Amino acid sequence: MKPKFVAISEEIIEKIISGELLPGDKVPSENELIKTYHISNTTARKSLLEIESKGWARRIKGKGTFVLNRTSDHQLLRTLGSIDSTRRGFNEGLQVEGFTPKNILLEKTVLKDGLSAAVMGKHYIIEGPVLKIHLLRYADDDVLKDEIRYISLQLCPRIDRLSTDISYFKTYEDHYKLQINDVKQTLSADILYPKDNHNNFEVDRPIAVFALDGVVLTPAEEVIEIERSYYRGDKYKFAVVAHPQYEPSKS
Incomplete structure (x- = not known):
């Protein structure tokens, strides 16, 4: 069974791939993940780091984590x-x-x-x-x-x-x-x-x-x-x- 943080990160990445979350959109914050999935701070943080480490999002200090533009022509x-x-x-x-x-x-x-x-x-x-x-x-x-x-x-x-x-x-x-x-x-x-x-x-x-x-x-x-x-x-x-x-x- 995959770790909880991996399952959550994959769910959010799927929303990015499907277009539900677009480039520049804000990914749910740690607090939002905690409330939605009833998880700990550590699990929420690891979920966001997993999304970022796979190149789907980028964290900007003081603002949050945002979906990166991965289109081939950068439209x-x-x-x-x-x-x-x-x-x-x-x-x-x-x-x-x-x-x-x-x-x-x-x-x-x-x-x-x-x-x-x-x-x-x-x-x-x-x-x-x-x-x-x-x-x-x-x-x-x-x-x-x-x-x-x-x-x-x-x-x-x-x-x-x-x-x-x-x-x-x-x-x-x-x-x-x-x-x-x-x-x-x-x-x-x-x-x-x-x-x-x-x-x-x-x-x-x-x-x-x-x-x-x-x-x-x-x-x-x-x-x-x-x-x-x-x-x-x-x-x-x-x-x-x-x-x-x-x-x-x-x-």
Whole structure:
């Protein structure tokens, strides 16, 4: 008969293989395993170590144990409109999947005038001044995302003095105490060619990209941030999660 910790680790690994637990998802903690399986601290700890030692997950001190990205082409799955996913931030999202993130700052400018953008067929306006940040987001040695953010300096004063390595979403909530009511995003497809002036993906062939337009709103419909970013099409998959409300039939 196999040891209890091995049986538990195999059960969790099966959830990873089946897709019930996805890359970047948090594996149940020691306390959660203790409550679920009625086991000791030692058995729970050994279960997590077994999963990690087999290469299915990675422990990050102070945060927990996360499912690693083991896909052959290292494709990343991201969920559109997910506040939880957005809150985690780009760098942390890569770290928990086992990648080494790096940011290259191309531009950081304060624009005196406001700007507008169309997202989901509606125009949203940020009144000036606005912070423009243009970053190249790397995973290991590959540029995965070409990101431009426009952030309201009226709602987030002096955010231009903070590091660009932060999770902006968490900074809005924790530092500026802003309530995030909605994140609206649209996704389209495009092709970038090596000679295109706005192609920053460091490849010598045409590349398919996802173009994401997004807006972050307060309950009063104030625009905190507008985003325009390109994601490498061969490195990303996007998911959409719907939560339909049940309405009983009227008969």
